[in-house]
Amino acid sequence: MYELIGQVASEHLEPGADRVQFDLSRLGFIDHNGTTIFANLVEWLRKRGVEVTFSGCDSGIDGVRYLDDCQFFRVYGDGLLRNWAAPRQTTMPFQSILCAASHDWLDNNVTPWMARVLEVPAASLYDLRSCIRELFNNIEDHSTEQVGCMHVQWYPNERRIGISLSDFGVGIPKEMARTYRFPDDGAALALAVQDQVSSKGGRNRGTGLALLVDNVAGRGLGHVHIYSLRGQLSCAAAEVGGTRNAGTVPGIYPGTLFSITLLTDRIEAIEDEREELEW
Amino acid sequence: MVIRVLDHVPHCRSWSDGDVIGQQIKRVLKGHRRAVVSFDGVGDVPSSFVNAAFVSLLDDYSFDFIKRHVAVVDSTSQINSLIKRRLTSEAKRHLLSA
Numbered sequence: 001m002y003e004l005i006g007q008v009a010s011e012h013l014e015p016g017a018d019r020v021q022f023d024l025s026r027l028g029f030i031d032h033n034g035t036t037i038f039a040n041l042v043e044w045l046r047k048r049g050v051e052v053t054f055s056g057c058d059s060g061i062d063g064v065r066y067l068d069d070c071q072f073f074r075v076y077g078d079g080l081l082r083n084w085a086a087p088r089q090t091t092m093p094f095q096s097i098l099c100a101a102s103h104d105w106l107d108n109n110v111t112p113w114m115a116r117v118l119e120v121p122a123a124s125l126y127d128l129r130s131c132i133r134e135l136f137n138n139i140e141d142h143s144t145e146q147v148g149c150m151h152v153q154w155y156p157n158e159r160r161i162g163i164s165l166s167d168f169g170v171g172i173p174k175e176m177a178r179t180y181r182f183p184d185d186g187a188a189l190a191l192a193v194q195d196q197v198s199s200k201g202g203r204n205r206g207t208g209l210a211l212l213v214d215n216v217a218g219r220g221l222g223h224v225h226i227y228s229l230r231g232q233l234s235c236a237a238a239e240v241g242g243t244r245n246a247g248t249v250p251g252i253y254p255g256t257l258f259s260i261t262l263l264t265d266r267i268e269a270i271e272d273e274r275e276e277l278e279w
Numbered sequence: 280m281v282i283r284v285l286d287h288v289p290h291c292r293s294w295s296d297g298d299v300i301g302q303q304i305k306r307v308l309k310g311h312r313r314a315v316v317s318f319d320g321v322g323d324v325p326s327s328f329v330n331a332a333f334v335s336l337l338d339d340y341s342f343d344f345i346k347r348h349v350a351v352v353d354s355t356s357q358i359n360s361l362i363k364r365r366l367t368s369e370a371k372r373h374l375l376s377a
Contacts, residue, residue, distance in 0.1 A: 055282035123322060126356075126357035129322075130323040130325050131327040133292055137327050138296070139295055195368065208327070211326055235319060238329065265345065271358070273355075274319075274354065275354060275359065276352050276359075277351035277358075277363070279346040279363070
């Protein structure tokens with residue numbers, strides 16, 4: 001993804017040209033992360049006045065056909081390549097998360113779909129949904145570009161669900177640099193997912209990312225990968241705690257990408273049983 | 280005094296939603312009454328909502344006082360564990376910085 005982004009954006013995060021044509025003729029496969037990144041990239045370029053077009057849009061190519069089913073060409077191109085193109089049963093296609101309807105979409109589309117795929121009650125997803133909701137809020141608070149989307153894909157043969165959520169904006173390391181010092185962007189991400197660590201200006205008080213990592217990786221339900229500017233952080237699943245690896249990357253991601261993997265076998269069925277808070 | 284959150288906000292999704300509830304709780308506490316917060320109809324809340332609705336109470340009241348005078352009912356394990364986690368964590372920070 002860094003190579004793709006590097007071809008259309010400078011190091012200072014400005015478009016490299018007035019016109020960009022994406023050649024899709026060799027797009028054999030694209031996953032949920034690639035779809036989110038691509039959608040964001042097209043949005044970002046167009047918001048900067050770049051003319052964006054696509055070539056090689058042959059629906060015989062698997063990756064192109066996938067994008068068509070995700071309604072990508074209806075949103076960003078000249079319309080569906082195949083007039084019968086429709087979201088697959090294994091896909092919850094990308095949706096802007098900077099619109100007022102994003103929370104409704106999360107509640108009324110994503111949650112029931114995931115519950116059905118995982119064969120669990122919706123209440124089993126409350127912890128995860130709370131974290132995703134907070135990511136929406138963070139992006140709304142911090143995103144300078146107003147470009148952001150989320151895409152979900154079920155890989156039944158691999159028994160996992162991939163959730164990709166990204167904005168193009170300042171990026172976590174730059175936000176964190178207002179308050180903290182760190183040697184590199186990877187270290188910034190490692191710091192950001194600690195409880196009660198927060199950049200100034202948000203109302204989160206520094207818990208949102210810690211909760212995401214704790215609820216997914218810490219409980220062994222899946223993995224969380226975060227990519228922002230020149231940093232990346234991997235939080236792998238474990239029964240207790242999880243392992244975290246932070247580092248720098250040979251490129252730049254102009255914002256933040258959250259890639260969440262849920263291991264479908266590990267999601268416990270939880271009913272919506274009402275209770276009182278016991279202090 | 281029961282505060283059913285969805286009687287005051289259309290949803291519990293953000294800091295702003297939580298702030299409305301926080302103000303309701305403070306209004307009840309100032310009247311020397313016990314606040315009973317009902318999450319009837321709500322499945323999950325984000326941490327920013329909890330920060331505004333509950334953590335903000337620590338600005339005016341001790342954690343012990345909050346535990347004695349604020350009850351949460353018709354709630355889910357996600358909401359309750361998040362409220363406890365956030366308040367416990369922030370109360371500890373308040374103590375350390377005092």
